[in-house]
Every structure is written in structure tokens, then in C-alpha cells.
Amino acid sequence: AQSVTQPDIHITVSEGASLELRCNYSYGATPYLFWYVQSPGQGLQLLLKYFSGDTLVQGIKGFEAEFKRSQSSFNLRKPSVHWSDAAEYFCAVGARSSASKIIFGSGTRLSIRP
Amino acid sequence: NAGVTQTPKFRVLKTGQSMTLLCAQDMNHEYMYWYRQDPGMGLRLIHYSVGEGTTAKGEVPDGYNVSRLKKQNFLLGLESAAPSQTSVYFCASRDPGQSTDTQYFGPGTRLTVL
Numbered sequence: 001a002q003s004v005t006q007p008d009i010h011i012t013v014s015e016g017a018s019l020e021l022r023c024n025y026s027y028g029a030t031p032y033l034f035w036y037v038q039s040p041g042q043g044l045q046l047l048l049k050y051f052s053g054d055t056l057v058q059g060i061k062g063f064e065a066e067f068k069r070s071q072s073s074f075n076l077r078k079p080s081v082h083w084s085d086a087a088e089y090f091c092a093v094g095a096r097s098s099a100s101k102i103i104f105g106s107g108t109r110l111s112i113r114p
Numbered sequence: 115n116a117g118v119t120q121t122p123k124f125r126v127l128k129t130g131q132s133m134t135l136l137c138a139q140d141m142n143h144e145y146m147y148w149y150r151q152d153p154g155m156g157l158r159l160i161h162y163s164v165g166e167g168t169t170a171k172g173e174v175p176d177g178y179n180v181s182r183l184k185k186q187n188f189l190l191g192l193e194s195a196a197p198s199q200t201s202v203y204f205c206a207s208r209d210p211g212q213s214t215d216t217q218y219f220g221p222g223t224r225l226t227v228l
Contacts, residue, residue: 004156009154034216034217036219041222042221042222043118043204043219043220043221043222044157044204044206044217044219045219046216046217046218049216090156090157102147102159102217104149104156104157104158105156106154106155106156107154107156
């Protein structure tokens, strides 16, 4: 079955600390992978995406993610978080061949400790 | 260039009432989607469309209908609202082109059914 798992419901990190949000997927076809961020009361904004090529992808706001096929993972990282990074983060997986099959994880809420 | 817009932003309905949510995009995207977002469940696909005049069911279509009479608009209808349809609804459009296959989201509609 196709699925996306974000094992951490809520994470709190101190401002300036490093961050890693986990994402594991199960997908039959060659996956496209995405990370979105949602600020309170807002829609989803794309942080970064992986289609092919270099497995380390850079996104906006200083985020990066690494695709590890052997581990079926696409973890999101940031070396030093800012208070403005507090938001909910969603991992998603899709296939270019399918219009419908973009599957979202349940999200990880990030809080920043001053 | 407004991107993806949704109307209305908030709505309160009584059980059994009907309403239509409007999504509009000005990016000439072929694909459009309606999702609902509930706490701890991420985004679930209700219906989607791969072009003007076409619609298809997603993961949770029951109780909803959609229409795509114009390429830029995708309407979501609730014929007889139920409390279980209390949720935040997001519309998205997608460009399936090779280098920019990304979903763009609207700001959401918060619906409460009493």
C-alpha cells in the first residue's frame, strides 16, 4: 500500500539548534517527493521537491532534504532554526504518471523554544 | 498573478444546508484538486480534475460533488452538509510539466457544520 509516515507528531527545538524532520514512504512507482510548510491559518507552501538526480536537494528558507532510496526516507533538515520556522510540515509523495496519487503524511508540528 | 484563490474563507452551516466552494487559478494549470484537512490526518483528496469538463473521485468523495466547467475554476459542492464535514478545505492546482510538476495551494476555507 502507498503511504507516507511522519513519525513525529510534534517536535520542539531551541532557536539556533539544528533540525531534522523524518519522513518515510511506501510507494510502488518511482516517487516524486515533496516537503510543504503550513503556517497557522495559511495554505501549504512548497519547501522543496525531489524528482531525480542529486539526492540532496536544497529548498527555500535554508531547508534541505536527502532522498535515501535504500531507507525509503526523505528527511528534512535545517542547520539552524529561526523562530519563524514554527509551523506544520508535511511530507508528500507522488508519481508523475498519475494525476491523483499525491499522498500526504499526517504532518509534524514544529515549535521553537526561545 | 493571484495563484490559487478560494471563496469563501470561512463559513458556518447548519446540518442539511448546501453550499458551494469556489476555487480559481490563473496559472493555466490542467490539474486541480480538492482536499480536506483534519487534525492528525494530513490532507485527504476529495475529488480532482485533469482538465476542463473532467472530474474524478479521490480518497474521500462521499457527500461531495464537483464541477470543472471552465479550466480556471473548480467547484466543490456539499448538497446536504453534515457535522462530519467540518474541516478546512484546500484547493490546489498542478502543472504536470517536466520541470515544474508541483501543486500550488490556495489559502483554505474553514467550514463548520453545526
